[in-house]
Amino acid sequence: MGRFVGQRVIESLADQLPELPADTGQKSFSLFASYLDQTGKENLEKIREESRALMTEKVGVFRTEVGLSEAVEALKALKERAANTTLACKSLKMNPELILRWELDNLLSISLVTAVCALNRRESRGGHARQDFPERKDEFNYHTLATMTAFAEVDLGKRAVDMSIFESHCEHHERFGMIERKY
Amino acid sequence: MQETYQIVSKIQRYDPDNDRSWIQNYQLETGRILQFTDLFRKINKELDPTLAWNSSCEHGQCGTCSVKINGKPMLACELLVENAVVHFETTEFLIEPLTIAPVVRDLIVDFDKAYERVHKIKPYIIEPVANPNSGNEYKIAPGHLQRYVDATRCINCFCCATACISSHHNFLGPNAIMASVVRLMDLREQAKDERKTLLYSEEGVYRCHTSRACSFVCPKEIDVAHFIALAKSGALESDA
Numbered sequence: 444m445g446r447f448v449g450q451r452v453i454e455s456l457a458d459q460l461p462e463l464p465a466d467t468g469q470k471s472f473s474l475f476a477s478y479l480d481q482t483g484k485e486n487l488e489k490i491r492e493e494s495r496a497l498m499t500e501k502v503g504v505f506r507t508e509v510g511l512s513e514a515v516e517a518l519k520a521l522k523e524r525a526a527n528t529t530l531a532c533k534s535l536k537m538n539p540e541l542i543l544r545w546e547l548d549n550l551l552s553i554s555l556v557t558a559v560c561a562l563n564r565r566e567s568r569g570g571h572a573r574q575d576f577p578e579r580k581d582e583f584n585y586h587t588l589a590t591m592t593a594f595a596e597v598d599l600g601k602r603a604v605d606m607s608i609f610e611s612h613c614e615h616h617e618r619f620g621m622i623e624r625k626y
Numbered sequence: 627m628q629e630t631y632q633i634v635s636k637i638q639r640y641d642p643d644n645d646r647s648w649i650q651n652y653q654l655e656t657g658r659i660l661q662f663t664d665l666f667r668k669i670n671k672e673l674d675p676t677l678a679w680n681s682s683c684e685h686g687q688c689g690t691c692s693v694k695i696n697g698k699p700m701l702a703c704e705l706l707v708e709n710a711v712v713h714f715e716t717t718e719f720l721i722e723p724l725t726i727a728p729v730v731r732d733l734i735v736d737f738d739k740a741y742e743r744v745h746k747i748k749p750y751i752i753e754p755v756a757n758p759n760s761g762n763e764y765k766i767a768p769g770h771l772q773r774y775v776d777a778t779r780c781i782n783c784f785c786c787a788t789a790c791i792s793s794h795h796n797f798l799g800p801n802a803i804m805a806s807v808v809r810l811m812d813l814r815e816q817a818k819d820e821r822k823t824l825l826y827s828e829e830g831v832y833r834c835h836t837s838r839a840c841s842f843v844c845p846k847e848i849d850v851a852h853f854i855a856l857a858k859s860g861a862l863e864s865d866a
């Protein structure tokens with residue numbers, strides 16, 4: 444799958460392929476080297492379990508400003524603890540523990556971005572139910588685009604919702620308008 | 627039924643860095659309906675983070691988690707602790723990697739190597755006939771499809787190949803053979819001669835002893851040996 448996506452990206456970029464930076468791959472290499480070098484008494488599996496429980500409890504379907512803010516702080520603390528784990532196996536050959544360590548970083552990143560986006564969306568919509576903002580609001584009629592360059596440094600952008608079918612006035616177009624979802 | 631079990635897993639381990647093999651015992655209390663993949667996960671979590679094993683879908687559709695349990699090749703994700711205790715009449719399990727390819731680490735074998743045999747038979751229509759119908763759909767009569775539809779459920783878990791009593795070195799193996807047989811029976815395939823040349827070669831169907839060990843272990847309940855027997859008797863093309 445990843446390979447096909449990559450091939451399509453190259454195809455669509457055609458002649459606009461940018462030069463690869465000189466240190467390509469270096470970042471990944473030093474990331475993995477740091478995983479192998481790091482030491483500490485924290486337990487990888489325990490941090491993973493705690494992050495799972497935290498996300499279920501505070502960033503599930505029903506969310507509040509307080510809960511989400513607590514989740515953001517707790518995730519930062521978990522990220523710090525993750526840096527204080529020691530891998531029992533230092534091998535580069537099919538090392539499941541090393542993969543788990545990498546996965547944990549990715550999970551924490553995605554969790555943090557999710558919480559920050561949910562915090563920003565002060566309304567309720569679909570599976571995002573803010574108990575402190577139960578109404579759906581038109582000002583949030585957009586897709587959130589999040590960029591995180593360093594952990595917990597999140598920039599939020601917007602992308603418009605594709606309304607082309609509705610606006611085309613084709614047959615049944617009225618069914619593609621934006622309405623509140625009710626049960 | 628008991629609520630919990632004391633499970634002893636004796637796992638065949640291999641450390642590629644020091645080229646060292648040993649059997650390691652892990653003792654765990656588990657619930658009744660724990661999959662063996664979750665048992666491995668529990669070992670990672672509670673006893674030993676270095677134990678390496680493989681899985682992907684964990685619902686019997688991808689064939690990544692195959693291991694030998696008390697000698698029988700099976701999908702770890704499909705075996706529940708409770709069923710294993712009943713099936714093997716013990717709470718002690720010897721868990722080993724498949725034998726069809728070199729071991730990379732612990733329970734993980736080199737699947738690229740295992741797949742070489744499947745790729746060799748070209749598991750796709752080599753030379754499709756022109757479609758007599760318009761559109762993308764090629765119509766095959768249900769009666770004809772019935773003859774080989776079972777074989778199309780194969781997930782290449784290599785359980786059959788591991789159980790096979792013929793040699794792993796000079797035999798293409800049951801799943802690879804079956805993958806070619808299916809395409810010989812497929813009305814869309816024209817490259818019949820190319821397929822037959824390999825099927826009836828030195829590494830082809832005549833290496834099979836018709837022991838049916840393959841059919842016995844297949845987690846998708848495919849009668850693998852039946853398809854190999856069809857190839858042996860040449861009963862591939864006639865319509866049922």
Ligand code: SF4
Nearest residue numbers: 780781783784786844
């Ligand atoms: S025939 Fe059955 S046992 Fe053999 S690879 Fe396919 S699914 Fe697995």
Ligand code: SF4
Nearest residue numbers: 790834835837838840
């Ligand atoms: S029937 Fe043939 S292919 Fe199947 S296990 Fe026996 S020898 Fe191997």
